[in-house]
Amino acid sequence: MSTPERPSLPTTRPELAGDLGMVASTHWLASQVGMSVLERGGNAADAAVAAGFVLQVVEPHLNGPGGEVPILVATPDGTAESICGQGTAPAAATPEVFAGLGLDAVPGTGLLAATVPGAFGAWTVLLERHGTWGLRAVLEPAIGYARDGAPVLPRVAEIVAAMAGVFTDDWPTSAALYLPGGRAPEPWARLRMTVLADVYERVLAEAEAAGADRAAQLAAARDAWYRGFVAEAVDDFAATTAWKDSSGRVHGGLLRADDLAGWQPGVEEPARFACGPGDAVEVLKPGLWSQGPVHLQQLALLRALGADEDPLDLDDPQWVHTLTEVAKLAFADREAWYGDGAGPEDAAGGPRATALLADLLSHAYNAGRAALVSRATADPRLRPGAPGGRTPVLPPLADFDTGGVPRHPDGPPGAPDAVAGADDDLDGLALPRAAAPGEGEPTVSAAQRRAGRGDTCHLDVVDARGLMVSATPSGAWLMSSPVVPALGFPLGTRAQMFRLAPGLPSSLRPGARPRTTLTPSLALRDGRPWLAYGTPGGDQQDQWSLLLLLRVLAGLRRGDGLALQAAIDAPMLHSDHMPSSFAPRRAVPNRLVVEDRWPAAVLHDLAARGHDVETVDGWSLGRLSAVADDRPWGGWLRAAANARGAQGYAVGR
Numbered sequence: 001m002s003t004p005e006r007p008s009l010p011t012t013r014p015e016l017a018g019d020l021g022m023v024a025s026t027h028w029l030a031s032q033v034g035m036s037v038l039e040r041g042g043n044a045a046d047a048a049v050a051a052g053f054v055l056q057v058v059e060p061h062l063n064g065p066g067g068e069v070p071i072l073v074a075t076p077d078g079t080a081e082s083i084c085g086q087g088t089a090p091a092a093a094t095p096e097v098f099a100g101l102g103l104d105a106v107p108g109t110g111l112l113a114a115t116v117p118g119a120f121g122a123w124t125v126l127l128e129r130h131g132t133w134g135l136r137a138v139l140e141p142a143i144g145y146a147r148d149g150a151p152v153l154p155r156v157a158e159i160v161a162a163m164a165g166v167f168t169d170d171w172p173t174s175a176a177l178y179l180p181g182g183r184a185p186e187p188w189a190r191l192r193m194t195v196l197a198d199v200y201e202r203v204l205a206e207a208e209a210a211g212a213d214r215a216a217q218l219a220a221a222r223d224a225w226y227r228g229f230v231a232e233a234v235d236d237f238a239a240t241t242a243w244k245d246s247s248g249r250v251h252g253g254l255l256r257a258d259d260l261a262g263w264q265p266g267v268e269e270p271a272r273f274a275c276g277p278g279d280a281v282e283v284l285k286p287g288l289w290s291q292g293p294v295h296l297q298q299l300a301l302l303r304a305l306g307a308d309e310d311p312l313d314l315d316d317p318q319w320v321h322t323l324t325e326v327a328k329l330a331f332a333d334r335e336a337w338y339g340d341g342a343g344p345e346d347a348a349g350g351p352r353a354t355a356l357l358a359d360l361l362s363h364a365y366n367a368g369r370a371a372l373v374s375r376a377t378a379d380p381r382l383r384p385g386a387p388g389g390r391t392p393v394l395p396p397l398a399d400f401d402t403g404g405v406p407r408h409p410d411g412p413p414g415a416p417d418a419v420a421g422a423d424d425d426l427d428g429l430a431l432p433r434a435a436a437p438g439e440g441e442p443t444v445s446a447a448q449r450r451a452g453r454g455d456t457c458h459l460d461v462v463d464a465r466g467l468m469v470s471a472t473p474s475g476a477w478l479m480s481s482p483v484v485p486a487l488g489f490p491l492g493t494r495a496q497m498f499r500l501a502p503g504l505p506s507s508l509r510p511g512a513r514p515r516t517t518l519t520p521s522l523a524l525r526d527g528r529p530w531l532a533y534g535t536p537g538g539d540q541q542d543q544w545s546l547l548l549l550l551r552v553l554a555g556l557r558r559g560d561g562l563a564l565q566a567a568i569d570a571p572m573l574h575s576d577h578m579p580s581s582f583a584p585r586r587a588v589p590n591r592l593v594v595e596d597r598w599p600a601a602v603l604h605d606l607a608a609r610g611h612d613v614e615t616v617d618g619w620s621l622g623r624l625s626a627v628a629d630d631r632p633w634g635g636w637l638r639a640a641a642n643a644r645g646a647q648g649y650a651v652g653r
Contacts, residue, residue, distance in 0.1 A: 011565040012643035013650075022639035022652035023047055024625035025459035026062075026536060029150070030054045031641070033141045034461055035651040037133070044463040045073065045130035046138055049123045052473055053142035053200075055457045056119075056489075057193060058150045060478045061159045062536065063457050065196065066117040066491040067475025070286045071126055072270060072522040074529040076466035080522065082286045083129075084266035084513070085122025085473075086494070087115040090254040091510045095500045097254070098508075103247060106496045106508065108439035108583030110245025110481055111238050111253030113493035115514060119473055120225045121265040128218045129267070130467065135214075135221055136204050146488075147197035149190030153647065156191070156478075160184040163479055166437050170244040171482035174490065178478055195488025202229065222264075231260040233486040243482045246436035246583060255491065262511075270522075273361055275299050276553050282524045283549065288353050288505070289340045291581070292519040293360065295542040295549075297330035298323075300361050304370035317605035318375070323550075324575050324592055324611065325373045327543055329383060331578035332404065333360060336384035336392040339505030340512040359387035378610035380406050380589045382578070395499045395506065397579055399587040406589040438479040439583045456518065456536035460627040462529070462637055468629065470520035470532035472541070497581050517581050521545055526632070531562075533626035535642075539581055543574040544622035552626075564626050564640035571597040572621035588612065595621055619644045627652075 016022065021038035025031045034051035038044070048071075056065050063069075069085040098106065106113050127138060160167075161184035167175035177193065178184070185191055203224045210220035224230060238253030245251055270284035273296035283299065285292030307322050337356060359365055365387050372383060382404035384392035394400065399407055456474035475492035483490050497515050498508035506515045517538045523531040531552065535544050551567035576591035592611040594603060597618040607613045625641040625648055641650035 012569050013565050013640070015563065015565050016639045016650055016652050017636035018653040019464060019631070019637055020653050021047070021461070021463045022627040022637045022650065023051065023459070023461050024627050024639045024641045024648070024650035025051055025055065026457045026623050026625065026642075026648045027055060027058050028647065028649035029058050029145070030457075030459060031649040031651050034459065037138070038461075038463055042133050042137075043131060043465065044461040044467040044469050045126050046133040047463070048459060048461045048469040048471055049127045049131060050138040050141055051459050051461070052119075052123050052471060053139055054145060055459065055473055057142050057145040057196070059153070059457050060191070060193075061153075061156050062477055063119070063473045064476035064478070064492075065120060065199075065487070065489045066114075066484075067473060067477070068115070068118040068492060068494060068516065068518065069122050069471055069473035070290055070292075070516070070518050070520055071122055071469065071471040072284055072286070072520045072532070073126060073130055074284070074468045074522055074524060075130070076529065078524050078527040078529065080270055080284055080524065080529075082268045082270040082284075083122050083125055084268060084286065084289070085118040086289060086513045086516050086518070087118035087492070088259070088263055088511050088513050089115055089495055089498065089508060090256060090259045092254040092256070093495065093508060093510055095502065095508055098500055101251065105500060105583065106498055107245040107247045107251070107493075108436065108496045109479070109493055110243055110251060111241075111255070111491065112245060112251050113495040114238065114253055114255045114481065114491040115494045116255070116260050116263045117234075117476065117492060118263070118265060119475070121222055121263070124218050124222055125265045125267065126469070128215055135207055135217055139200050139204060143197045143200050146193040146200070149192045152185045152187060152189045152191045154187040155645075157185055157187045157189075159479060163437060173483040173485045174478065176485070177483050177488065193488055195485070199230065199487055226260040226263060227257075230487060231257040233484055234260060234491065237484045237486070238491075246439050248436070253491070271296055271357055271361075273299050275303065276525075277557050280526050281530065281553065281556075282527075284522045284524065285519060288338050288357055289513040290516050290519050291334055291338060291539070291542060292521075293338070293357060294330045294334050295519065295521060295546055296361055297333060297366070298326050298542070298546055300363070300366040301326040301329060301370055301373075304363065304366040305373060315599055315602065317602040317609075320573065320602060321378070321606060321609055321611070322373065322375070325379065327575050328379065328577045329369055329372065329385070331539075331575075332382045332384040333387075335382065335394055335397075335579060337387065337505055339507070339515040341505055356387060356390070359390075362387075376609060378590050380409065380610070382587075382589075393504065395501055395504050397587070398585065399579065399589065409589075436583075456538070458520070458534045458536055458623065458625055460532040460534065460625055460639075462532065462627045462629050464637075466529055466629050466631075468522060468529035468532045468627070470522045470534055472518040472520045472534050472536070474518050474536070496583050515581070517541060519545070521549070523549070528632055529629055531626060531628045533624065535622050535624040537622060539578060540574040540622070544572055544624060547572060548624050548626065562628050562630050562635060562638050564628060564638050568624045568626065568640050568642055571595045571618065573598070574621065593621065595619070623648055625650060
């Protein structure tokens with residue numbers, strides 16, 4: 001059921017409220033499938049897994065079975081865990097191998113960038129640990145859409161048309177799937193993935209051959225994927241074929257069956273930070289192998305500045321400026337400190353990484369960092385800190401020197417003289433270049449990136465018991481790599497996020513996880529699951545989702561409740577100051593991208609402070625969704641989804 005819209009908080013959609021369950025995601029079919037699971041007696045984990053598999057079929061430009069997914073889950077008593085569905089680098093993937101191929105970076109497309117496909121393992125571990133349904137029940141909706149066809153989104157039709165030349169000339173296995181009849185599908189046509197449907201049916205057959213026990217079936221399904229016919233098909237394709245990638249050259253792959261066989265999803269303690277009135281809200285994120293802790297660092301910096309209780313007034317440029325400068329500091333730390341460690345001994349989740357995270361979130365560290373924020377002017381530098389006295393080291397960057405100073409202060413990135421000069425630290429650094437087809441967040445051109453920022457998928461679920469799940473599936477999108485014909489889907493390209501320079505937390509090493517941008521969010525209140533939220537958007541995820549959280553917390557302080565839809569509908573912004581995690585890894589120092597619904601006076605004030613303000617369409621930034629359980633405080637289950645793009649959907653009753 002729905003509550004009336006609040007006159008003081010106008011929304012594009014009604015504020016959903018109920019007590020049976022809520023599902024919100026980036027695609028209406030996934031949301032509805034998840035809700036149907038709740039209505040038939042499944043719990044939030046069952047619903048999330050069913051919706052997650054559907055997203056692979058209905059949003060193939062944003063995720064696929066060969067991709068990855070980080071998942072946060074909290075039980076009604078507040079016990080929470082992070083399930084890591086980020087696969088690792090192949091055993092053969094070393095900087096020396098890439099140097100021997102004449103490459104100074106991992107290509108943004110193609111087989112060289114493939115890591116172990118972690119999504120299947122993570123979804124099945126979530127189902128095993130927290131769900132109640134069997135694998136067949138949660139897979140059948142995705143199998144149905146794959147076999148009978150899912151509606152082709154206009155964005156999918158646009159991307160396939162833009163990639164048609166690549167498919168036809170370079171990736172014929174992709175052309176066979178995505179160009180039926182030799183041409184790109186029209187918007188709202190049916191796209192059938194019959195080979196994928198057959199793969200999932202075979203996985204189910206092998207799982208059910210293990211007997212009636214649910215856990216045994218799930219273990220057998222993972223065996224089929226990581227040690228059986230799926231792993232064999234991946235090995236054969238990577239080892240025996242070669243394809244053109246974003247380097248402009250033809251390469252085979254490094255991923256092998258042994259890499260899949262040796263991998264399993266990690267179940268980890270989330271990173272945490274307390275905030276909100278009386279510190280009653282505890283925000284949870286995946287660890288330093290993701291960019292998730294940057295969300296918490298921004299909260300810690302706002303606390304140190306005394307700005308964590310700001311009213312977030314749209315007419316006040318001061319808090320926009322402060323928020324932007326805080327983001328720049330937090331993301332600078334991401335560049336210097338985040339990753340799976342320069343060696344196995346300090347991998348994310350290990351004792352040294354745990355100590356690093358504690359220092360990054362400590363009050364003493366953030367008080368010192370907060371002193372760097374000028375109230376009056378935007379700082380153009382990339383300034384990582386020294387948590388616990390450690391010495392920061394930035395990776396080689398096209399747009400900042402080794403001291404974090406912009407290389408091209410007087411011109412935009414990509415100008416002919418943008419990296420002119422003879423800086424010693426430019427030796428061996430690739431000059432800036434335009435993105436190749438298929439590279440990006442993901443996208444196919446700069447024009448499309450500006451027209452519709454955002455990538456990946458997201459979903460949030462809460463059930464009647466209060467079990468809560470937040471997940472951000474991504475990778476192996478149709479633009480990333482040629483389709484494996486025996487499997488009906490491409491492999492992912494997450495290894496492009498590794499650095500080939502040695503000694504960095506984000507350096508490539510066999511068996512390491514690339515530092516992903518994927519970052520679901522979950523918050524406890526008084527120790528109970530309260531809010532699950534997130535968005536696609538690559539490097540922007542932890543800026544857009546932070547705005548959502550701050551607006552919800554502001555409502556909590558005011559006492560006017562959980563206005564989720566209003567918080568999502570409110571104008572969004574983000575900074576492009578930090579280097580992109582995706583090839584070709586560009587940054588635009590001091591660039592602040594804002595929806596044009598922000599007051600003109602605020603934008604003029606920000607420009608006067610030195611921000612390079614770029615306005616975009618008023619409904620173009622972010623694809624946020626959220627669910628909440630406000631019942632312990634006299635409220636309802638709630639849900640909301642983004643109106644931008646006319647695709648995300650929230651359902652519940």
